[in-house]
Amino acid sequence: MTQAQARGRQSQPEGPRRELPKKSRREGLRGIIKEEFGNPERRAAYYLVVPALLVIVLVAFYPIAYSVYLSFQRVLPNQPGEFVGVQNYVSMVADPSFREGFYNTVIFTVVSVSLEFFIGLAIALAINRAFRGRGLVRAAILVPWAFPTVISAAMWRLMFQDQVGIVNYVANTLGIISQPILTDQTLTLIAAILVDVWKTTPFMALLLLAGLQVIPGDVYEAARVDGANAVQRFLLITLPLLKPAILVALLFRTLDAYRVYDLFWVMSDRQLESLSTYVYKAVRVSQLNFPIGNAAAVFVFFSAFAIAIFFIKVLGMKTSTEG
Amino acid sequence: MKDGTSRNIWGSILFYLFIAVFVLVAMFPLLWVFKMSIVTRAELYASPPTILPQTFTTDSYATIFADATFQRALLNSTVIAGTTTVICLFLGSIAAYAIARLRFRFSSLFLTLILAIAFFPPVAIIAPLFLMWSAVNLNDTYWAMIIPNTVFSLPLTIWLLVAFFKELPKDLEEAAKVDGATTIQAFRKVIVPLAAPGVFTTAILTFIFAWNEFLFANTFSFTERTMPVTVAIPNFATVYTVNYGAQAAAAVVVTIPLVILVLFFQRRIVSGLTAGAVKG
Structure with missing residues (x-):
């Protein structure tokens, strides 16, 4: 999904223009409309795309714009707002709960995505060959992925629980913990990271495996003939050729982890704060906080956007298959 | 060696x-x-816990299935995820067909806009949507969840369908057009039946996506009347405070259909999910 999106993004400024001769561009808007709607096939294409586009614009883009507009107002549900400038953002940054949610989200994202990447890469490298029982492995990959996050969080909460929880029992017996896991914020955050690693590492492995499988075998053959050892082959062939798949998988997982909500909400019984739980609480739990929560939502949107831009521009995520 | x-x-x-x-x-x-x-x-409650089950009882399942909230939640989830899937497949298949098969000026721009949603944090729109739904009295209805679910499932639906449609042979459609079929007829009579397996895989993935959704459900559903299982089950921790068996049974009941779907269609699902990574 990410590839095509990036591909579309890149070809958007130059792609369509390239196809058309310069003359039709000079004809301006009227020329474009005539060209696009004069042809029945093209007209049909617009009819087919517009419904999906309309829904997306109305239910995603419009609310974001509305949200940005509201973030400069003191607005409560069912009440007229008043313009307050950046006051909401100032209050947001000053709010310890927001900062806690921000730190937790960043720690959770960085640690869980890193762990998922290294373990996922190891798994992908290990299973990148023909062997008996592939079906079983594929099932083991897909089952955690298909679980609703809240349900896996609920399941793990039962296992971390101090009365009947197996994990808590084992950790306690081994003397790793001195108190029930779910009564401590830090331990709960670690537990949440472990659950996320359990749930999404297989999926990361799946994406990386797909990337590995398109690397032609003769490249390795040639390197082996030239005397490259296993480490060299990995660093000089596998990693560079896998880079596009790695970046896609990392961006996808990073943005996913960054919006963490279900896991924290259920595992910690609403105690552990993330950016998303912070916004949620302002919308549903204490609506006096609505304007600040809305500002935080705008913050989440633009920071997620910045992460995507960072991957595409700075890390050079391959944005086009055409080259 | x-x-x-x-x-x-x-x-x-x-x-x-x-x-x-x-x-x-x-x-x-x-x-x-x-x-x-x-x-x-x-x-x-045994300590140390047993590894393999030593006893057997269906009490936990009896408890959970006798629970009206749980029954209602299963129904709600089915309606919400089912409707989302149907709408997504309709909107998604026609848009994907145009993108995959027809040439028009803003095709790549459309695809970009639609797929940009995949990077959208859903939490960013719950505040404005909450106000919008209050204004039109949609809060605590199925539609309050179906509409945003549709928007956030559409990128996946369209992405998968574009990939499937592109794989279909183009000649058949052209033959249909030579025989006098319109673009829409060519789509309905030729593409849709041929793409059925791909559409089916997409339907399963969209359904799983919508069934698992939690944030919108937790925000826009206020009562048991509309509450899907993803919202109901975490609440069981307070309803069945010490009845951990019942909580476990509820989690199993909700997951089993997904596990069966996934195990049954694993090959297709994997090829659908990795289409992007492989082709990149």
Whole structure:
């Protein structure tokens, strides 16, 4: 999904223009409309795309714009707002709960995505060959992925629980913990990271495996003939050729982890704060906080956007298959 | 490779050991929670815990299925995820057909806009949507969840369908057009039947996506009347405070249909999900 999106993004400024001769561009808007709607096939294409586009614009883009507009107002549900400038953002940054949610989200994202990447890469490298029982492995990959996050969080909460929880029992017996896991914020955050690693590492492995499988075998053959050892082959062939798949998988997982909500909400019984739980609480739990929560939502949107831009521009995520 | 054979044997043993550990870790929670759901309360609280179930009872399942909230939640989830899937497939298949098959000026711009949603944090729109739904009295209705679910499932639907449609042979459609079919007819009579397996895979993935959704459900559903299972089950922790067996049973009931779907269609699902990564 990410590839095509990036591909579309890149070809958007130059792609369509390239196809058309310069003359039709000079004809301006009227020329474009005539060209696009004069042809029945093209007209049909617009009819087919517009419904999906309309829904997306109305239910995603419009609310974001509305949200940005509201973030400069003191607005409560069912009440007229008043313009307050950046006051909401100032209050947001000053709010310890927001900062806690921000730190937790960043720690959770960085640690869980890193762990998922290294373990996922190891798994992908290990299973990148023909062997008996592939079906079983594929099932083991897909089952955690298909679980609703809240349900896996609920399941793990039962296992971390101090009365009947197996994990808590084992950790306690081994003397790793001195108190029930779910009564401590830090331990709960670690537990949440472990659950996320359990749930999404297989999926990361799946994406990386797909990337590995398109690397032609003769490249390795040639390197082996030239005397490259296993480490060299990995660093000089596998990693560079896998880079596009790695970046896609990392961006996808990073943005996913960054919006963490279900896991924290259920595992910690609403105690552990993330950016998303912070916004949620302002919308549903204490609506006096609505304007600040809305500002935080705008913050989440633009920071997620910045992460995507960072991957595409700075890390050079391959944005086009055409080259 | 001097003693290649003995090295290979040890390599294979290590490899299968690794695979076994991997499969076990991945499946462990489901198996363990399943075990919790079928044993008696005495065994559940036993310390040290038993590894294999020593007792068997269906009490936990009886409790959960007698629960009106849970029944209603299953119904709500089915309606919400089902409707979302139908709408997504309709909007998605026609848009994907245009993008995959027809040439028009803003095709790549459309695809970009639609797929940009995949990077959208859903939480960013709950505040404005909450106000919008209050204004039109949609809060605490199925539609309050179906509409945003549709928007956030559409990128996946369209992405998968574009990939499937592109694989279909173009000649058939052109033959249909030569025979006098319009673009829409060519789509309905030729593409849709041919793409049925792909559309079916997409439907399963969209359904799973919508069934698993939690944030919108937790925000826009206020009462048991509209509450899907993803919202109902975490609440069981307070309803069945110490009845961990019932909580486990509820989790199993909600997950089993997904596990069956996934196991049944695993090959297709994997090829659908990795289409992007491979082609990039």
